[in-house]
Amino acid sequence: MTTGFTAAAPRRRVVLLGATGSIGRQCCDVIARFPDRFELVGAVAGSDAGALAEVVNRFGVRRAAVVSPRPGQRRPDGIGAGIEAACEVAAMESDVVCVAIPGAAALRPTLAAIEAGRTIATATKEVLVMAGELVKRRAAAVGAGILPVDSEHSALWQCLRGERAESVARIVLTASGGPFRERDPATFATITLEEALRHPTWNMGPKVTIDSATMMNKGLEIIEAHFLFDVPYASIGVVIHPRSIVHSFVEFIDGATIAQLGIPDMRVPIALAIADGERLPGIAAPVQLTASSPLEFFEVDPARFPAVGLARAAGETGGIAPAVLNAANEVAVAAFLDRRLGYDAIVPLVAETLAAAALVRQPSLNDILDADAFARQFAARHLEPGVMQA
Numbered sequence: 001m002t003t004g005f006t007a008a009a010p011r012r013r014v015v016l017l018g019a020t021g022s023i024g025r026q027c028c029d030v031i032a033r034f035p036d037r038f039e040l041v042g043a044v045a046g047s048d049a050g051a052l053a054e055v056v057n058r059f060g061v062r063r064a065a066v067v068s069p070r071p072g073q074r075r076p077d078g079i080g081a082g083i084e085a086a087c088e089v090a091a092m093e094s095d096v097v098c099v100a101i102p103g104a105a106a107l108r109p110t111l112a113a114i115e116a117g118r119t120i121a122t123a124t125k126e127v128l129v130m131a132g133e134l135v136k137r138r139a140a141a142v143g144a145g146i147l148p149v150d151s152e153h154s155a156l157w158q159c160l161r162g163e164r165a166e167s168v169a170r171i172v173l174t175a176s177g178g179p180f181r182e183r184d185p186a187t188f189a190t191i192t193l194e195e196a197l198r199h200p201t202w203n204m205g206p207k208v209t210i211d212s213a214t215m216m217n218k219g220l221e222i223i224e225a226h227f228l229f230d231v232p233y234a235s236i237g238v239v240i241h242p243r244s245i246v247h248s249f250v251e252f253i254d255g256a257t258i259a260q261l262g263i264p265d266m267r268v269p270i271a272l273a274i275a276d277g278e279r280l281p282g283i284a285a286p287v288q289l290t291a292s293s294p295l296e297f298f299e300v301d302p303a304r305f306p307a308v309g310l311a312r313a314a315g316e317t318g319g320i321a322p323a324v325l326n327a328a329n330e331v332a333v334a335a336f337l338d339r340r341l342g343y344d345a346i347v348p349l350v351a352e353t354l355a356a357a358a359l360v361r362q363p364s365l366n367d368i369l370d371a372d373a374f375a376r377q378f379a380a381r382h383l384e385p386g387v388m389q390a
C-alpha cells in the first residue's frame, strides 16, 4: 500500500469506468468533495454520451469513451466510441481505475487497466467471478493492485488490515436478505418487477438490485471474496443481517471477531478504495448504535435462496463454472427486467445452464469468453417465451 496523503501530496488521478451509473455518480461525489485530493482524468460509460459529456465538462476529464453510443445521440467532440476506445481510457496513466460497469462488459476494460499495471478499485464483482484466477495471475505478473469497493469486501479488507493470513479462521459476508426475506416462497411465481426492484436498504442499479433479491449477489460475492482474500470456500460464511449496518466480519483463530459497521453509504468504501486505504473526513455520519438496536442476524434458508449454494458450488468447481453461472444469471436477470421471465425462473435457468456446460479447468481468456458465450446462448434459447409478470 502506498503512503497516505500529505498537504503537498499530488492529487490521485482517477479513471472511472461506469461513470454515469449509481457507483459512478457516487464516486464523482467523492471526487468533487475532495478536489485537492483527486483528479478525474478518464471516464467511460455504456451508451449515454450526454450524461458522460456532463461528467467530462464538470471535471475537465482528459479522455472519455462511450462503448455503444445510442443511435441518433450526438457524441460531443473528444469522447471516443467503442470497446477499444474504452480500453484505452482504462489503460491511460492514472493512480487508480474505479471499475463500476455491471457484468461481463467490465472484463475487457479491467484487463486493459491491469495489463497497463494500473491499480483497480473494483465495485464490479463479475470480473473476479468470471476470471478470478486469470485476473489475479495477470495482476501479480505486472504488479497491479486490486482493491475492493463492494461494501462487504471493503469491510473485510478493513477487518483484515494488519492481520496475518494464518490468524483468520473464517470470513463472513452479511446480506440484507433483500425484499423477499420473509415472503412465502409459494408466492415467488407472482413476484413483480416493481417488488423485486424495491430494495429495503440500498439504492443501486437494476441488475445488482435483482441479484440482491435472489441473493445471487451474495453468491457472486462469495466467489469474489475467495479471490480477493485467498480464503478457501469452506471458510467463507454468509449471514442475513437485514439492517445492513454490519457490512461483514472476520472470525480469528483465538476466538476474536472483528466487524466493520456503518450506515449503508457506498461513498465510504468508494472513498477508501480510491484513496488507497486512506480515511477521508466526513464521508458519512457514524452509525448511531443506540438508534440501530437491535442488530439481528439470521441463517440463510437454502430453500428460499438457492442461488447462494449454486454460486458457492460453481466457485468450488472452479474453471469456467463461475463464468457460466455469471453469464446465465446476466441473461436471466435481463429477461426478468424485460418482463420476459418470471422471478422464480431466474435461478433454475442458471442451474440448468451450469449443468449443461462442459468444465474447462485453468481456463485461458478465450476459454472464459467461450464459456460466457455458450452460457448466454444456452440461457437465451431456454427462456420461456411469454412468461410475463404483472
Ligand SMILES: NC(=O)c1ccc[n+]([C@@H]2O[C@H](COP(=O)([O-])OP(=O)(O)OC[C@H]3O[C@@H](n4cnc5c(N)ncnc54)[C@H](OP(=O)(O)O)[C@@H]3O)[C@@H](O)[C@H]2O)c1
Binding pocket: 017, 018, 019, 020, 021, 022, 023, 024, 044, 045, 046, 047, 048, 049, 051, 067, 099, 100, 101, 102, 103, 105, 106, 123, 124, 125, 126, 149, 150, 151, 202, 203, 204, 205, 206, 207, 208, 266
Ligand atoms: N450500486 C451499488 O450500490 C453497488 C454496490 C456494490 C456493488 N455494485 C456493483 O457495481 C457495478 C456497477 O453497479 P451500478 O449499480 O453502479 O450500475 P448502474 O447504475 O447500472 O451503472 C452502470 C454504469 O456502467 C455503464 N455501462 C453499462 N453497460 C456498459 C457496457 N457494456 N460497457 C461500458 N459501460 C457500461 C453505464 O453507462 P450508461 O449510463 O451509459 O448506460 C453506467 O455508467 C455492478 O457490478 C454492481 O454489482 C454496485
